[in-house]
Amino acid sequence: MTATRKHLLSRRSLLGALGAGGTGLALSACGVPPARVAPGDRARTDLSEAEPRVDFANWPLYVDVDEDTSRRPTLDAFTRRTGISVRYREEINDNDEFFGKIGPSLINRQETGRDLVVVSDWMAARFVRLGWVQEMDRARQPNVARHLDPQLLDPAFDEGRRSSVPWQSGITGIAYDRRRLGREIRATADLWADDLRGRVTLLSGLDEAFGMLMQGDGVDITRWRADDFHRMCEHVEELVDRRHIRRFTGNDYIKDLASGDVLACQAYSGDVIQLQADNPDIAFVVPEEGGELWSESLLIPNRARHKANAERLVDHYYDPETAAALAAWVNYVCPVPAAREVLASSGDEETAALAEDPLIFPDAAMRARLAIARDITPRERRELARRWNTMVGL
Structure with missing residues (x-):
C-alpha cells in the first residue's frame, strides 16, 4: 500500500x-x-x-x-x-x-x-x-x-x-503557534491568560464547541447537565465582555492562525496536521482536562x-x-x-x-483524555441554542 x-x-x-x-x-x-x-x-x-x-x-x-x-x-x-x-x-x-x-x-x-x-x-x-x-x-x-x-x-x-x-473521527482541542506565543499550552484555562487577550478564537458552532469548553470547567461531558452548559456560557460571556475572545469562527480560524492574527484557538485535529506541513511551529494539544472525540x-x-x-x-x-x-x-x-x-x-x-x-492513531495516554459528549436532546436544544447563538452573534 x-x-x-x-x-x-x-x-x-x-x-x-x-x-x-x-x-x-x-x-x-x-x-x-x-x-x-x-x-x-x-x-x-x-x-x-x-x-x-x-x-x-x-x-x-x-x-x-x-x-x-x-x-x-x-x-x-x-x-x-x-x-x-x-x-x-x-x-x-x-x-x-x-x-x-x-x-x-x-x-x-x-x-x-x-x-x-x-x-x-x-x-x-x-x-x-x-x-x-x-x-x-x-x-x-x-x-x-x-x-x-x-x-x-x-x-x-x-x-x-x-x-x-x-x-x-477527530478531536476538538487547542491549536497554537508555539514560536509566536513563546510558551506551551497544556490546559483550556491557559487560553484565558493575559498574553492571549484578543488573540484567541473559539468555534462558533454549538455542537462543535461546547464539549471541550465544558471539559475545561471539569465537567464529564458523557453526562453533562443544562446547569453545566449555562455555567460554561457565563464564563465565556465574561471573556467576550472583556474582549479576551477575538471572535467565534468557522473554518477561518485556519487562516487566522497561519497569519499570526490569532495565537491560539479551538481547533480540529485534522486541520492542524495539514497546517503543520507548512508551519511546524503550529502545535495541537488535547487539554489536560480532556478533549472531545467526535x-x-x-x-x-x-x-x-x-x-x-x-x-x-x-x-x-x-x-x-x-x-x-x-x-x-x-x-x-x-x-x-x-x-x-x-x-x-x-x-x-x-x-x-x-x-x-x-x-x-491516538495512543493510550491521549485516549484517556478523550470523551464523546452526550448529544443535545430535542427538548434541550431550543433553549441552549438560543443562549449560545446570542453569545456568539449568530
Missing part, C-alpha cells in the same frame, strides 16, 4: 454554524411536523442484485482523489472488486441543510435517492431518534465487526452502532434502493488497507486501528510517519 499526504482544505472545517436546530423551524414552516418512522415502514424491496450500484452522498474533500486525475482510488477499487458502481456526490456542506434537503422525503416514507450518507454524530442522533435510518446487516460487514475502534463502538444515540458506522458516521436512509450494496461499501472502508489509504489522505482519526500497521509497513517514509501520529 502506498499513500501520499495531501494538503487540502479540511472538510471538517467547512462545517457551518447551523448546529442550532434551525431545521425544526424549516420543517414547521412547511407545515410538516417532524415524525418518527416506525421500524416496519423503513425498508423497501432491495434492488441491489438487479441494480449493481450505490448512491453515496458525502462532504467535500472527504475521500482520496488521484493526484493526476479526478479518479477516487478507494472507490474505484470497490467497483473493480465487486462490480458495483458508485455514484458519489459531494453534496453535504452543512448538517442542518442536508437534513432539510432529504427530510421531507423521509417524513413522507419516500426514497431520498441516496443509499448511503455521512453526517456528524450529533445529526446522526437526530436521524436515529426519528427512525429515519435502517439497521445494518453485520453479516455483510465482517470488517466492521472485526476492526471498528472499540472507543467508538457504543455511542449513546445508537447502542452497539446498529444503525451507524463511523466514517472518520465522529462523522455512515447511515443508510429509509427506503434506500440498494441497501445490501451500501452495506458492502461500508465494509470495504473497514478493510485495513482501504482504511489506511483513506486515513493517509484525510488525516483525521482513523476508526480502524488495524490500519496503523498498514501505514507503518508502507515502505514510504512520509506515509509510515502517519502511523506514529497520535492525531490519526
